[in-house]
Amino acid sequence: MMRRLSDSALPVLTVVAALIAIWYAAALALNWQVVSDTLARSGTPPSAWQVAEGTMSFARPLLPAPHQIVGELWRSLVLTPPSSARSLVWHGWVTLSAALAGFVLGVTAGVVVAVAIVHLRALERSLMPWVIASQAVPILALAPIIIVALGAIGFEGLFPKAVIAGYLCFFPVTIAMTKGLTAADRLQTDLMRTYSASPAQVFWKLRLPTSLPFLFASLKVAAAASLVGAIVAELPTGAQAGLGARLLAGSYFGQTVQIWAALVVAAVLSASLVGLLGLLERAVGRRLGARA
Structure with missing residues (x-):
């Protein structure tokens, strides 16, 4: 061993x-x-x-040299109280909470749209081109518009950032789930219909299990994208909290060590989310009888 x-x-x-x-x-x-x-x-x-x-x-x-970044991380994560505005734990949690909320929004919307596209072929021709075209708009250009529009109707704080994070999660989940739900073997589909299986039974017993590898692959992409979206959403608002705010403050005052420390924390958070999804994928696979 x-x-x-x-x-x-x-x-x-x-x-x-x-x-x-x-x-x-x-x-x-x-x-x-x-x-x-x-x-x-x-x-x-x-x-x-x-x-x-x-x-x-x-x-x-x-x-900055690696030991300078490690020193800044030690000061910001260990020596500084987590409730302090100088703590990367506090800033990281602010960004992570928006990323997780956006992840839930984006994944839910992506799965719902994918299921609708698979069952209503007219939506594949009418809706899918718009889903693809939505990714042609840079998120840096779209983020201020979303924040201003939602702020005008009273939505401030976490929700606008979650919407931007969810926007980045929506596309990979929609595309992957659409592919996964249509990836079932044609012979198996015909066999279930031969036994008079209803569309709901075909979905739950064949389509959904077949789509799980596609789903988890897209979830890992979406998890990383949600954190990027949350950080980007913090940049145009002049936020006082979050890793994006930390990056802005570092750039304003020329604190490159602070910038790199915030980037390292963002990378660790992203890798942790992807790792947790990998563990969940293996657990679900074992539950469904997949080989290790």
Whole structure:
């Protein structure tokens, strides 16, 4: 067992080590000139070692070194109380709550539309082109319009962000579920109809189980997209809370370490959501008798 774990972990650790080494080299190269100019203003020409050392601890680097980001994460996640406006736990929860609400909205709408398209062929020709065309509008252009429109009728705070997150979730779920619900083997479908199965029985006993792999694949995409949508929704509103607000504050004041720390938290949240969906997929698969 231990040998198997070491064999699987070694390639991952090798890639991680290589990425960290490349990251440090990039931080050294990108920050070199800025640090060199800063030290030169003190009146004494800096040595190469002093410049190299300065690139690893510069307060406002063009590219922060990994240990600087880890330090910022430690301060923002551990040393700062979770209820503080400086805590990434607090900002992360604000964004995550909007992302989860949008995920539920988008997935529900996507599944309902997919079921309607499969059972009403007229909708496939009339509605599907609009579903596809909706993705041609950049979310950065659409987000302010949605926020202003919903704000004009009294919806503020979580709901507009959830709508934008749900918008990004809607498309992959609709397309994948439409494909999954029509992926059932034609012979199996004909066999059920031979036994006088009703459309509802065909749906629940054949179409839906067949569509589950498509559904879970789209849910993983939607989970990551919902977090992106929630962050994007926080940008045009000048929000005071959320990872998007943290990114804005970092960009306004040139705090690149703060920006990268917020990005790392967003990536971890997204990966966690996808991982949880993967566990749910395996649990549902075992429940339905799928092989491990």
